[in-house]
Amino acid sequence: MAKVFERPKSLIDIPMHYCPGCTHGIVHRLVAEAMDELNIREKTIGVAPVGCAVFAYDYFNCDMQEAAHGRAPAVAAGIKRVHPDNVVFTYQGDGDLASIGAAEIVHAANRGEKITTVFINNAIYGMTGGQMAPTTLLDQVTATSPYGRKPETEGYPIRVSEMLATLEGAAYIERVSVHDIKHIVRAKKAIRKAFEYQLEGRGFTLVEVLSTCPTNWGMTPAESLKWLQDNMIPYYPLGVKKEAK
Amino acid sequence: MAKATFDENRCKGCELCVSVCPKKIVVMAEDRINEKGYHPATVEDMDKCIGCAFCAMMCPDVVIEVEK
Ligand SMILES: Cc1ncc(C[n+]2csc(CCOP(=O)(O)OP(=O)(O)O)c2C)c(N)n1
Ligand code: SF4
Ligand code: SF4
Numbered sequence: 001m002a003k004v005f006e007r008p009k010s011l012i013d014i015p016m017h018y019c020p021g022c023t024h025g026i027v028h029r030l031v032a033e034a035m036d037e038l039n040i041r042e043k044t045i046g047v048a049p050v051g052c053a054v055f056a057y058d059y060f061n062c063d064m065q066e067a068a069h070g071r072a073p074a075v076a077a078g079i080k081r082v083h084p085d086n087v088v089f090t091y092q093g094d095g096d097l098a099s100i101g102a103a104e105i106v107h108a109a110n111r112g113e114k115i116t117t118v119f120i121n122n123a124i125y126g127m128t129g130g131q132m133a134p135t136t137l138l139d140q141v142t143a144t145s146p147y148g149r150k151p152e153t154e155g156y157p158i159r160v161s162e163m164l165a166t167l168e169g170a171a172y173i174e175r176v177s178v179h180d181i182k183h184i185v186r187a188k189k190a191i192r193k194a195f196e197y198q199l200e201g202r203g204f205t206l207v208e209v210l211s212t213c214p215t216n217w218g219m220t221p222a223e224s225l226k227w228l229q230d231n232m233i234p235y236y237p238l239g240v241k242k243e244a245k
Numbered sequence: 246m247a248k249a250t251f252d253e254n255r256c257k258g259c260e261l262c263v264s265v266c267p268k269k270i271v272v273m274a275e276d277r278i279n280e281k282g283y284h285p286a287t288v289e290d291m292d293k294c295i296g297c298a299f300c301a302m303m304c305p306d307v308v309i310e311v312e313k
Binding site for chain 1: 246247248257258259263265266277283296297299301302304305306307309310311
């Protein structure tokens with residue numbers, strides 16, 4: 001018998017700290033599989049966020065750098081400019097990227113920094129106990145929107161991919177999901193494509209991954225995947241938002 | 246012939262593998278708990294495994310290896 005599935009070499013063989021059923025683990029594996037497939041592990045540098053993925057530097061089997069909250073795109077841009085032949089990526093949650101780090105991601109994309117961002121949209125702040133994020137859906141109950149998010153006071157959920165796709169410097173932007181096998185396969189392809197665009201020096205690349213936070217959503221892991229499919233995908237349509245020719 | 250191998254002590258009992266197996270052969274082992282304190286996922290009826298690796302692709306903790 002031959003192995004048809006095993007741990008990618010780019011993911012270190014230690015347990016991850018994520019909650020049971022949290023899709024951060026799936027996305028870590030997909031990023032690592034993409035690194036393996038493109039054989040870029042030895043020249044990849046990742047930048048970890050503040051948020052549940054803060055320990056990503058312990059998991060990816062490539063060089064890693066931790067950034068201050070939201071500042072990963074600025075750190076990654078600096079690394080990439082000094083090491084243009086390396087592949088540089090950031091891995092960021094929606095609190096990190098779309099709240100405190102909103103300025104950094106917009107300007108990194110606008111400058112066309114040749115980095116790749118893996119953006120985890122789980123519609124909440126996971127690490128700090130389930131506060132509202134800029135991506136929290138309307139009427140979604142969180143620790144800081146106990147009656148549900150209201151547009152009059154909290155504004156509308158930000159569609160980050162569509163917003164960044166308006167910027168000239170963005171070369172490739174796609175929104176994917178990991179709620180079932182079919183979408184997991186597509187998500188990996190998108191991450192791989194973003195790395196390929198970077199290898200070709202085309203500009204800023206970002207893959208937004210719709211993800212779950214079973215712990216702070218207060219659901220089982222399986223219920224969370226269903227909730228993502230039923231509630232997030234209608235507001236956050238999947239697909240390519242920008243593809244520079 | 247196919248085989249799914251579970252690194253039981255890494256399992257966090259999330260049951261996502263159970264939900265995607267097309268053969269419905271992945272179950273939670275009710276007779277034991279692992280180092281983390283969960284009933285780990287396992288396959289008892291391995292003869293029915295088709296080696297699709299859906300369970301492994303869905304597992305957030307890379308607990309499962311699949312051979313075919
Ligand atoms: C400067 C600063 N402000 C606030 C915090 C508190 N804080 C830690 S993680 C986080 C948000 C995490 O949410 P997200 O980026 O969505 O990641 P997740 O945990 O959901 O993966 C916040 C506000 C901090 N660590 N540093
Ligand atoms: S708090 Fe949420 S995002 Fe963080 S590890 Fe747990 S389930 Fe995942
Ligand atoms: S490889 Fe496929 S058939 Fe075998 S246990 Fe896993 S999901 Fe079920």
